[in-house]
Amino acid sequence: MDIITDVLIVGTGVAGLYSALNLNKDLNITMISKGKIDECNTALAQGGISVARGYDDIKLFVEDTLKAGKHKNNTESVKILAKESIENVNKLCELGVDFERNQEGLVFTREGAHSINRIVYYKDITGKRVEEVLLNNVKLQNNINIYENFELIDMLKIGNKCIGGVCTKDNEIVNIYAKVTILATGGIGGIFKNSTNQRLITGDGISIALRNDIKVKNLNYIQFHPTAFFTENSNCRKFLISESVRGEGGKLINNKGERFVDELLPRDVVTKYICEEKIKTNCKHVYLDVSSMSKDFLTKRFPNIYKECLKNGIDISKDPIPVSPAQHYFMGGIDVDLYGQTSMDNLYAFGEVSCTGVHGENRLASNSLLEGLVFSQRGSQKINNEIKNKKIEVAKKFNYNLDNYKDSNKKILIDTISRLRGDIKNELVTC
Template sequence: MCGTVLCRRSSACCALLNYGGSVLEETGRYLVNFDTAELEQDEVPYLVIGSGVAGLYAACAAARAGERVAVITKGTVDDTTTAHAQGGVAAAIGAEDDPAYHLADTLAAGAGLADEEAVRVLVAAAPARISDLLSIGAQFDRANGVLDLGREGAHSRNRVVHAGGDATGAEIQRALTAWISGHTLIDLYERHYLVDLLVREKVCYGALVLDGERQRLRVFWARAVVLATGGAAQTFRHNTNPRVATGDGMAAAYRAGADLMDMEFVQFHPTVFKQPGGEPFLISERLRGEGAILRNYREERFMPRYHERGELAPRDVVTRAILEEMRQSDAPCVYIDARHIPAERLRKRFPKITGTLVGYGFDITKDLIPVTPAAHYFMGGVRTDLCGRTTIEGLYACGEVACTGVHGANRLASNSLLEGLVFAGRVVESTRGKLEGRGRPRFCCDELLPPADYDAAALRIALQETMDEGAGPVRTPAGLSSVLAFCEDWQWLRRHAAATPAEMEVRNMLEIGHLVAEAALARTESRGAHYRVDFPAPRERWRKHIIFRR
């Protein structure tokens, strides 16, 4: 059983990190001034914040249980990380597979920090969640009338269910969106931005939300607030996530007093295509599962020198191998080579990848494709139990925003969509028929100074570049200290109200960046996705979790 290191931000010191008293401990609870007594009010049994796989599945489950649900999302319903997911959903449903194999693969990828009980819950529920998606209309790829199962890195069996070749997330997003759109118990509020959670004495009563259409604050009271806001890879400049993935749910939960755990573990996807002027585009791991190989700048295959599984090694291994090859050759990238795979097979199985690359002048059937690692997924997040309960009563979290312990120090490919499905369902299973009204206490804040005069867009880019340099896949004390220094230079913003969603986002990103760097500097070892140049090996004394509590 892994131990726990608890770091309390409000203490003068703790077992690992010193937190001298500062104004940060006394300010920054809210992003804006407000008074709930003066705002528009709504009340629902379930408030779901986020419209990716975890949020929409939670809404479906609650509506099926006969409960009214409000779903709020900061953009449009399909502006999510889920919609961009290519790979698929892992489930041990093949004739030669078993949940025990899925369990073993997940624990191995987690590098000694995955919670075995949580992983058992995940892999046991996977087949039923696939069946549920099929029942609501998801169209997964089939071969000879049965589900076509692919293989990705660190999986010992073919068990990845996919759709449209390489557009699995988009199909799941479509199916869930269509289902909720026709349900009378679900109200969807697009362009509604989570500002803060309304918490008193460790009880969550609801959320303060900015209505982006009308540019006014409103309050949603709820018996259960379900965070499903996704991750925070946008804190890095080179990332695979949509622009909305700025860690809003994590930061809001932290300000409200919830525990955050494993924030140092950020997964960098090894193979991301990037051309000048273009957005980073993920090249799915399934392409390597189909036989594509990695070549360095001299066009030599290199992965077998780093791991016995070659291109299908765990993502952290592949990422560091790529960076080492780039360093040795002083090269800007490595290449993924699929030229030996039949062209028609590539076009059929990877239509999104092949089509996107054509737009940039690359033919995957004939060309080497330049790739580099990029920030992709947060293993850490809001600490929960196996039913999504956080350390605040009435506040739940599921999907990437949550940290159940299921991924440990490194996520196994195609377990992310699965985690959202499994634990969103468990949130509702554990609460349906048990929710009690909590009333509407008055919340207010009038202590913040007027909005500050600064360029939020420029600050966002500067933070992202600082994170890339100092908190990327290969970390040093100097680099991590530079991230901390950058974030601390902007601490004064906490005394000021945020004027726009862009300002709220960058404030949340600063909070997340600071926590990532603090945890990474404290963890004096290398484990999973966290690699320290000065401590290049795992240490048994560090087989434990770092938990932040405000």
């Protein structure tokens, strides 16, 4: 089966959905999801979305992002992120995302390494709410078709020009031909034993880029979140205890009840202290204590976290939460310009699969959804301006041994990361 479309979007998280909504309504858009349509990391994001608190906060927002990223960021990308944060958060509000408000307007919370409160949120399920609203808006568009359980395994190309993607559906090959292709396939958490990511997010876009000599960047920049709910079971998705819990005053303590770190330091620093404390106390985890907060506050501010911990026998209003670091985010990815354009013609990458350089070596809390919004909007505007000069092209069809091909894609990525980051080799799931 072949599909012919103007724009192919691979991925249905925030970057994919938002790019679809920003593309011209006269374009025929095909979206594919590797699993179910909402089976993405966006739906797991708890904390919120960073946004500059007006023009005067832009400089400080930039400084906070650069400092968290150890000044290895692309400064121009960071400035764009901060400057364009306001208009994109406002657009989410217009689309129907009902962030927390009071009589004065939006309510802002704070997370690690932010100098001020600048994070908008919806309870403790911000990503899920954003995903729902964007998806509902996409479903209203007559020019957008969405296919579930379609897995991208390769690019269709002529020379260095992308002309679509090769997908599988029920073990059958589907070639999708497009004038422009957008990769919004997410990160790499599914190749780690311990990760907060969806298990099916296995770096497909990045492994396909490696196979096709598409430029990649900073593949050694991998972030571990300090506070995932600790369980003995490996090879399962770890439940995230949002950084906003620490932003609201949660304290990290060891097995003796002693506080050992400033909880609002950057994520990589807090993770380092936790790992050192585990070794020092010969314990598999530490604790996050929120018992100083009232039960009423906790159930209203963090209803999802409260319920999930209770399922595991922890009443967070009384009991400290056992936590340990887990792989969380990928700052590297497919090398793109300030509009998400890759080194392959007609191929764009938005969101976690891309490397805009905005995060540097360590992502500042709540900048992930924002990056997906800002750069997918910029890229979509560029596509709108240029797509009228492009045409559908069809190349020779290829025969694939599907199982071997998928496994080899995964092996390419795991081998590359193992070579770049030998220190996390034991955390990777081997093929």
